[in-house]
Amino acid sequence: MSDKRVVSHSGSIQEAGGSISRFPLISVQGVPLRNHIATNWDSISAFEDHPSDLLIATYPKAGTTWTQEIVDLLLNDGDQEVCRRAPVAVRMPFLEHFSPPHCPSGLSGTPQGDAPPRVIKTHLPFQLVPQGFWKNKCKTIYVARNAKDNLVSYFHFDRMNQTQPEPGPWDSYIPKFMEGKLAWGSWYDHVKGYWKEREKNNILYLFYEDMKENPRREVERIMRYLGKSLPDDVICRIVELTSFKAMKENPMVNYTFIPVPVFDQSISPFMRKGEVGDWNNHFTQEQSRVFDEDYEIQMKGSNIPFRINI
Template sequence: MSDDQTVISRARLVPVKGILLADHVAEGFEAVSAFRPLPSDILIAAYPKSGSTWTQEIVDLLLHDGDAEICRRAPINERTVLLEATTVVRRQSGLDQLKKMDPPRVIKTHLPLQMVPAGFWDNKCKMIYIARNAKDTIVSLYYYQKMNTFSPEPGPWDSFIHKFMHGELGWGYWHDHVKGFWEEREKRNIHYIFYEDMKENPRREVERLAKYLDLSLSDDVISRIVELTTFKNMKDNPMANQSSVPKEIYNQSISKFMRKGEVADWKNHFTPEQAAEFDEDYEKKMKQVDMPFRTQL
């Protein structure tokens, strides 16, 4: 694919219910909104580049008693389906994929809370939300949009920071996204995970996830799952690292889908001036909520 074709194929952002979505996602949103999940469906929600792929792999292993071979049966995006995926970037839409899957189905979404199909709440589906500190999220998202030729053009780093701060990227403001699920977590039985907690003590978080999913697994199985889902092992696992996505879509010569997986990589990207401006904006948007985000460990 030539550079010209790549530029032409990049998504445009259009507003849907006040939230900017990629045009191909917006076109299918009405059908996604009407989706009726099964009570046994499990939803993993996250703002993009917050650790949802990591969480998907852990959940798949938990559901299959830590059996690594079963969890290599297909690439991650076929084992757990992105609800709003479209045929523009996949062979079939997320909704079509789900019709062919046996329960319990694990579903992923980047939609903010107010756009999650009502059926998930009506059927009291298990719901997991993974949140990552804003600074590391924006760095990871920047590299992702550079390598993902169907995402909107990220532009230069400095302007990308401002787009993030002003809610001009897809899926709405990061701040509203993480707050929306946080504030409803108890009322709606949402299992809320912080990326930094997963990095600090993965065993504790895997055990918490197992308990939430009503699974009783041996210590050995938990240990195996923790080991199988280290960043290095997932990066080397072709069924987890998205290497099966055609290079016309994910150009991993620009940046790997699984790039670093670190906490505090933002320090290698933000200038002191950018960090100060970002922190001031962050304080304004997050002052009404007490969320234990950490930008370093």
Template sequence: MSQDKDYNQAILEAPEDLFYRFPLSLVHGVPLMKPIANNWEKIENFLARPDDLLIATYPKAGTTWMQEIVDFIIHDGDLDQANCAPTYVRSPFLEISSPPPIPSGVDVLETTPSPRMIKTHLQYKLVPKSFWEKNCKVIYVARNPKDIAVSYYFFDLMKQTQPDPGTWEEMWTILGWGSWFDHVINWWEAKDKHQILYMFYEDMKEDPKREIYKVMKYLGKKLPGEVVEKICQHTTFKAMKENPMTNYSSMPSAVMDHSISPFIRKGEVADWKNHFTEKQSKRFDAEYEKRMEGTDLKFRCTI
């Protein structure tokens, strides 16, 4: 546990000017933050272990939610275990590469005991090949692009040191379409090649207990009904929003400014209706239909 505390302490004690908006660099045609690109050789050569569990998502697709559900399942609903450290400590972020003195995700994972629960936002083609060579289990969570666009926008505002750069639509047009589409499609096409459980955010919101049972079955766990109910209660958005171990409130304001927008904001399906005009919605739908033509992958923007 000392390593976990050291990592968390390094973040808390880092000077504020260490954190700023990093420029992007291409890695195999995919734009990544420059520190990640600079550390790419180490990330690409990361050595997975057979009992590693990888939780993969496009940003703002329910990553923390799934991390908490899995952590509870693995530890049989033990609340003390789930609250022993912040989510980002219990489930290290594989590719994150902050400037020194903060250790990279790879550095942290190399000293993390097995079994490891690992978070990534990498596209399928960028995931270190050792995960497939070791036949690791992966849980992938996908979310509809309309809610992703809005959630990503508010998350981006948390990290601003400059005034609002524009609307969510402008940000999504620049960063979202190609990145989101490649992400969800490539993971969808890979799901039958490896041990990948492909899940949908909207299904999790519609019936959390049903989806928790799905994850349990995939992980080979059998838990009593009362434990499953406990997991449901402690992984609601209300519970996670109030829990300092999940809401990222321990992060310095230089990293995430919760006075602008909380990390766990709403978690609703169809919140996009509060932000899209009718014209924007139609334009978005047309682009979605064009990009998704020919695939059997389908998303629900309402439930």
């Protein structure tokens, strides 16, 4: 098994009939991952994909669920009822996740009754994705979100998700993000890793900000990448069904299917704001200055066209 070291841990909460823990982080090849992922790493790295598999990859809280729902609607020709057949976590399993029954592992394969392609979600950085995906030239959609908004969204997610490491106060969360000490590691390495490999591995690299600015344009980009061609009215319907408002009210995607002791949405909704520029409501002027200086160092030499406002 690869190098694994305990990086951090915190307490646990109790649920009737069992215990739910804020999982400690363990380093796998230098990337902090939740312990249940790290202890199953041999199975994850040996995952046998199929060339028809479609991978949706993101750093956490970068538009994953949004993209999953767009893809499912495109693959099912905009049929809303078909896309309500099961919660999104069941329809598109989470490759490295090992916390059934609410979110089955991607290793469990295609949900019964679904036809190919099998759509799988991951937060793994490029270098940790099972190599078969790249050898088999599987289609991969990667979504990146600007660092400041991604940090804010991840902070609120860690507050409500009682299996994630305790986030602590906002002031101390910022340096943890900057130092890559959160689950799934460094945002900087993550976005740069997929960007560098996008052409060689036929990765459709999307930006959250572009999706917010012109959702129809980006839905059509995904449609073409999937080799689909749908009529105008179907595309319009998909754009409408995947608006933030529609998804926030959709029980198949808003994660209300996860029990409260796991996702305490009274602390923060899973689908919180879905905005670009919310970082302005969180960063002080000094925090923004320090973050920007570090950002310039960490992203030096990269030409990824991020936007922090639109």
